[in-house]
Amino acid sequence: MNLTISVVNYGFRACFFLVLVILSSGCQTKQPKTYSCTLPSGYQVESAFAQAGADLAHLQCHYQFDQYMDNLLEIAASNPQEKNKEYFSHFLSDAKRNGVISQLQAQRYYRRYFSPDFVSLGAMHNNCTTTCQHQVDLVKKMKLELHDKKLGLLEVVGDRDSYAQADQEFNQLLILIDATCLACQENK
């Protein structure tokens, strides 16, 4: 009798131990596979955009968005054409859809490079209180933006007229801002 009881006890303990082993092995978390984010290179514009779009669908590549953008600009500049604007538009649209950037950010990126509009100019508050308080910084930002527009409009798209418009408006805006801020200052 005692032998039977001890065998049964032993059996229960063994089963219990086996169940524990099975459960613990089943609960081990599996490490996900790491996606390799490779910045596009070469001179093939279409494949560069396809690769960048595929990469940015993965969360791991999101933080490299700016580098992807820079590389694509460089590759597109080696083949200036109107269609490059379309490629960038789709690229930014996909990036927005994948949650890499917001709608506003996508707009700013596009307009910064491919539109004569200066995104550095504020649209929320009046000039006396905002523009003129940071006039020197604003002019520096606008100069940098003009440089980006030269890259986008002139070198990537080959649109001389739009770049000429941006350049002319830049100079006109400097006069407007100068006069406005001087008037604001003297009118206090």
Place this chain on the structure above:
Amino acid sequence: MHYMDIQKFEFRYALKERLEKAVAVVCCSLVLYCPISGAATPRQPTLNIFSTQVIENIKETGSAARSLETDLQSVFEDLEKHQQLYTESKCHGVVSDQGCEQISRQMATSYKAMLDTMADRLPEMERNIQITRDSLKTRLAKELGRNRTGADLQRLLRNDKQSISSVQRTRVRQQGARLSDRFRQYFFLVNQGRTGSLALLGSEMYLDMDETLELIQLTQQQIHRAQLYVDLSERMGTITPEMEQTVSGVKRIIFGEYDDDSGFVPATLDAADKPGKFCSEFDANC
């Protein structure tokens, strides 16, 4: 139901109907008479930089400048004539020559006449320009400073569809333009009245007048010093370099004349003209 109750009910129902009709009529008339665009979308305030007063001030400043130019023209001609005579007579360094002394005295008289004319007329010119500038300043601060954002400034330029050609016309601030001509051109451009151009024109005009005022103030100081020098000096000789500077300063403000010592810088040669430059089959310019 009691007869009186039925009557009360009918009366109340009729009154309610009439009230509803009256409210509907009032609402419809409000809808018809309210400006639709004002209610529907937010609107940019109309740009109003050049009021009647500002335009009048521009006209008056131009007239004052023209009058000053006319008065000074003869004085400058006399001064230049005497200076030329002095140079041609080789009077420089000559001590006891009656002819040279007479020329020197005439030069001094012309110079003093110029200083006196400027000392009398410049304050009035300064006042005219200051009034125009201050009225423009108030307008710019309000219209472009407080009523608009940075992005609005670019929209203002875009709204004027011919902004590129209009900017070329508004480049009045340039060397060699007489003060009266500049104001005449400003007056003409203001009357053409395109919104984007008006913002740019107003800004250019304001900056131009600010700069001119500064120049006038500096020249006035120079004239006061020169008058003192002329009063204190016992003998007037040739036009000294300081006097020449004063004369140049006045000419610059009123007649837009500059002493161009920069010399002509020839344009760089075309790359294709440079000897030994490599010419590739892919280069369209070769």
